Amino acid sequence: MIKKIRYKLVYNRAGCLNQRGEGLIQIEAEQQQRKIYFSTHTYVLPGQFAHGCVVNTKNADGLNYALFSMIREIEDVELDYIKKGVEVTLPLLKEAVRAHLSPSAKLTDFGQEVVGQSERGELTKQNYKTLFNNLDKYKTGVRVTDIDYQFVVSYDRWLRSSGLATNTRISRLRLLRAVLNEAKKRDIISSNPFERFRIQQMVSKKGYISMEQLHGLEALRLKGYDDLVRDAFLVGCYTGLRFSDITALRQNHIKDGWLVIAMQKTKFSVEIPIATLFEGKMMKLIEKYNGDIGRLTKKLGPNATVNKTLRPLLDSVGAEAKITFHSSRHTFATLLGQKGVDISVVSKLLGHRKISTTEIYREVDRTNIEIAVASVK
Incomplete structure (x- = not known):
């Protein structure tokens, strides 16, 4: 004792x-x-x-x-x-x-302490801040030790009833699980209720454009900002980079036919062979901007403005209404999959730490099936 x-x-x-x-x-x-x-x-x-x-x-x-x-x-x-x-x-x-904590510490205070001491990126820290505000709306002053299995079930039910998108709800639960994992490590709680509560996989609601539609975008004759936005979307299709990474992309990230950049969201570094991917179209696009991709990426502006400009361009090539700028990343993964590129390679190019994350971006359509069974005699 x-x-x-x-x-x-x-x-x-x-x-x-x-x-x-x-x-x-x-x-x-x-x-x-x-x-x-x-x-x-x-x-x-x-x-x-x-x-x-x-x-x-x-x-x-x-x-x-x-x-x-x-x-x-x-x-x-x-x-x-x-x-x-x-x-x-x-x-x-x-x-x-x-950590100025005890079992009676508020969950939000504990969470802010944990996140503040971590090396998480600014975007992730902002997501945690949103979680803590959300938890306060659900139950003000909830303590670390108040979080049990029933609390998680009730919180999940409340999130569902609040009209949040499925992936947003799942993201909130994952962040809460991470905070409670830290509480368990510090012996503030004896077990994490998420050991019993299973969080569902995220659902991919982002579409992708076909190779034919991609060629259609490439062929559009555009000027001014429309041209910039179309080209930025093509960068996403050719590299799989997120919008935040594309806006941060500069010519010094490109050397000897490779694009090497630390991703803004995860700080995970990716290496992309742009000289060979998609027949080197990314390299040709850089030439359009006099060998300096920054001439494109510095002028894009906010994501919302880009998506507003992008919409009619996508409509002109017959893309689905749900396609957004982020769909360029999905397009990159899907088209590589249709070409038979191994999912582990696609995962590496996207900067995913787990292949299970990449599977969200990959859809099994008829093209994938035909490629997969073509070698079966």
């Missing part, structure tokens, strides 16, 4: 004084002969600390009050865990105090 933690103030444990000749006061937490220490950021002279408290200084009472208040705050974290039936170890206590 794990015993309760004992606390006391200790002075100058490191045996090192600062330039003013003062030593640091720390809080010692001891449990079963193991000890950890918390800094109080309070320094006093050697003669001003005795018998576990500050002495011989005018503000001794005030300092002692502040120091023992710090001990009470740490002890309150321990008691929070005990009330929840959690056995408190020194590593757990240290992590909880470091």
Whole structure:
């Protein structure tokens, strides 16, 4: 059985004084002969600390009050865990105090702490912020330890009733699962309710254009901004890059027939052989802009404006109404699949860490089936 933690103030444990000749006061937490220490950021002279408290200084009472208040705050974290039936170890206590967390911490506070300390991209951090705001709308002040299987089921039901798109709902649940995984790692919760709750696979609602429609777009005679938007969409079809990556694309990302860029969303680097893919059409497109793709990508503007301009161009080649700029990425994956390129290669080109993610972009149509069975005799 794990015993309760004992606390006391200790002075100058490191045996090192600062330039003013003062030593640091720390809080010692001891449990079963193991000890950890918390800094109080309070320094006093050697003669001003005795018998576990500050002495011989005018503000001794005030300092002692502040120091023992710090001990009470740490002890309150321990008691929070005990009330929840959690056995408190020194590593757990240290992590909880470091992150200013306890079992009674709000889920949003914990989540913001986790995301703030991470190296996630800005877009991902914004998605987490949206999740936390959404959770507050569902149930204000929900605590980390309030999240059980029934909560997840109810939250999923609420998301469904709120009219969110399926993939948006799934994305929210995945982000929540990641936050709770971190809570489990820190021993704030004993198990993640998502171990029982299965999140469905995302549904691909983005279409793609056929090779014939792609050729139709290439053949359009356009001027000005229409020409820029069409060419940017072609870049997506030839490379599989997202809109955010295309707007960040510059000529220094291209060398010796390869396009190498760290993706804006994931920071995952992709290497794309543009000199050979789609008969090197990407290289020819770069030549159109005097050997500097930045002349195209710098002038695109926001995604919404691009999609508004793109719509009539897609209509002119008979593309479905659901096609958007992002469909160029889907087109890239689908056309490569129809040409018989192995899905593991397509996954690598798209910058996916898991092939299961790539499968969302690949549809089994008659063309795929014909290619797959052509070698069967």
